Amino acid sequence: MSNTETIRVYSDYVCPFCYLGRRSLERYRQRRADPLAVDWHPFDLRARKRGPDGEIDHAVDDGKDEDYYEQARANVRRLQERYDVEMTLGIATDIDSLPAQVASHYVKEEHRDAWEDFDEAVFDAIWQDGADIGDADLLAGLAGDVGLDGAAIRTAVADDRRRERVSELFEAARRQGITGVPTFVYGDHAARGAVPPEQLERLVEGT
Structure with a gap:
């Protein structure tokens, strides 16, 4: 297992392109002859708009207007068709993904x-079901569905030290030059966006 190749992935669960990018990555992994491990790193798209209780403050100017979101929706629809992915939300x-990222870090x-x-x-919970992945009870239920202890997930989400650790990883990503997600990194090379499986193949295999 130690010789398995690994691709590093920076993502945030509230990013639809991260969901589509993971679907693209799975297509590439499935057609590979050799296994490819995923080393996930969290990224925070809500940092500037998150209030102290996790609420999203839309009054904060993050430079994204309605034209930006309309273009994003159009791009999501285009990639849904390209990758044949159903999504309830565009x-x-x-939704604040910080609790989900803390839970995911704990599981990892x-x-x-x-x-x-x-x-x-x-x-799947957010993009297939439209669920609030900022809810600790929801995350505990998802953990139970994959054979984990839901109570441990609730504890992890409420752990200030674990939250601080995830916040440190957010900052580490930015220091490493990650400015948007998804970003796929292999060796000294990277690809940003929900790129197709063929581009991921070129990234990893140089073909």
């Missing part, structure tokens, strides 16, 4: 073999 502007650190199943469950 854009999620009112403590139950590594279950992380991909949990990651997929969180993505």
Whole structure:
């Protein structure tokens, strides 16, 4: 297992392009002859608009107007068709993903073999079901669905030290030059956006 190749992925669950990018990555992984591990790193798209209680303050100017969101919706629809992905939501502007990212970090650190199943469950919950992944009870239920202890997820989400650790990872991503998601990194090369499987193949295999 130690010789398995690994692709590093920066993403935020509230990013529809991260969901589409993961679907593209899965297509690439499925057609590879050799396994490809995923090393997930969290990224925070809500940092500037998150209030102290996790509410999203739309009064904060983040440079994204309605024209931006309309173009984003159009791009999501285009990629849905390209990758044949059904999505209930197109854009999620009112959901705070910090609790989900804290939960996912806990699972990655403590139950590594279950992380991909949990990651997929969180993505599906928001983009397939339109669920609020900022809700600890929802996250606990998702954990139970993949064989994990829901109570441990609630504890992790409420743990200030774990939240601080995830915040440190947000800052580390920015220091490393990650400015948007999804970003896929392999070796010294990177691809940003919900790129097609063929581009991920070129990134990893150089073909």
